[in-house]
Amino acid sequence: MAHDSSSSDSDYYVDWNSDDDMEIDNLIQTKKSLELVQRGFSDEMFATLVDMGFSIDMIARAIKETAGSSKSNTIDHFLGMGFDEEKVIKAIQEHGEENMVQIANALADAEKQPVVKEEDDIDWSSSDDEINYSNMLVSDDEDSNSFPGNNNKLRSLVKMGFSELEASLAVQRCGDNVSIAELTDFICAAQMARESSEFITDPEEQKPRHDVKKMRSESKRESMPYTDDVPVSLPNPMIGFGIPNCPGLITHRPLPYLARGPPYFYYENVALAPKGVWETMSRRLFDIAPEFMDSKYICAAARKRGYIHNLPISNRFQLQPPPKFTIHEAFPLTKKWWPSWDKRTKLNCIVTSKASAETTKKIRLALEAHNGEPPLSTQRHVISQCKKWNLVWVGRNRAAPLEPDEMENLLGFPRNHTRGGGVNRIERYKSLANAFQVDTVAYHLSVLKPMFPTGLNVLSLFSGIGGGEVALHRLQIPMKIVVSLEISEVSRNILKDFWKQTNQKGLLIEFEDVEHLSNQQIEELMEAFGGFDLVIGGSPCNNISGLNRVSRSGLVGEQSALFFEYCRILDVVREKTARMRR
């Protein structure tokens, strides 16, 4: 048996490669059968993928995708990243579909100045409207100095067909000393990004605006008229803009101008939401395309989450040491009891519900009924239970649910992080189920480190047990001020305890309900501390999670509706930041 433990217990660190020769043989077999060599996949590349712990299925699927068996998937993949469709098609034609990396790089190069007019492939002169528009741009640019103040600019923009909201937002975000041309570019880029990345469901947004649709050249696919219902699709594999040290990393993306910081913001929620939820969230958060990432590509447990943020995505780096990547690495002691027919290398998502002791007992009895290998039907049933309840093998024929300690480990928290503050077991389970996967979040936040060498001010909403704070701490990014909003007293205590335990130099200010934080309070806090550099938080998923059988009512649900509180607070911080910077 491959996993029958002849190895001693000296190995807390398991050598993945030497330990899974069988698996690698299988991989090589798969590789040959897929004729990868013909497709230009070098052994090196393959070995790299294996080293990174990718499963047979993943590699096979990735190869199938890049081999051109499903062209729409390749296109969709990059469209999902927010790239322009024409550019994607062009890049694929130039580089061939089999090389996703080159395509990605080409797209990234083209987008280095994201959504800026010169590089854009939009045919500005394909209709009369655009000629007029271009002329207006030029003339206004020349005359822009003659406008004494914002009112005239606003009036001009409205005259040109932009809504008052768009115009005032543009002026607000761009500041005083910009020309009309820049403002129109600003708005237009925002419109285009909005249309290309997401669809529009709000009737208010559907009213005809400045003929952006007409500007689109007719080379677009007729079947995709770029109207309203372009759903947010989940990437497969769910790797966001890419995972550390992996080919296919996307380092640039078009970010709608209205979405730009400061402040930076970072929003999180479950990826597997009811239809329409992510579309709404994206639209409300400045039409940023969500970054969907499954933490199983970072650590040993799945955690499918969507992240909407306006952070740069180049030069990300991973926390050190990187988390254990497989179940065996994370929990070496389970290896001894792990049946050879349980092929799991990753755990499922950590949730609040826990398997009963009865489940463990039934599994044990079912296995004890046989000597040696149980029949296939028993195996299937046991595996099914293990996956359903996320069990690990802790003894002979004994599969048990995870302990809070083990969850902390998987999620990247310090050991006993949730033990402080007089926390009972149930609360620990609950708060951990609602927490960030720290390494994943830290990977996204890592770009902040060189930008804020002296530290940053953080507004942390729905802080929970402080996943964001732990991520920043582990990144060694100083937190000068953390204003934290968390309704659970237990969770507040945990964060407070963490703050003390880690000897934070900065100031932690804890509030309770986000709904009780008034706009005025926010502004006062910002004036007192010099503003916030980062607004971070994941709003409640109670009414969104697939595990909720009682009230999965989406964003209108009692708890999940607090998403709009996140938006309210973020809006206030953004506006105040803009004012403070003038």
Next chain:
DNA sequence: AATATAATGATTACGCCA
């Protein structure tokens, strides 16, 4: 009274195949 346990489906997405 506080805490631990156990029962309670539906909504998605995706791969397969006709």
Next chain:
DNA sequence: TGGCGTAATCATTATATT
């Protein structure tokens, strides 16, 4: 393209136990 099976899923609440 569409039907069908497989799979996963930051949960809630009534009931049992201490």
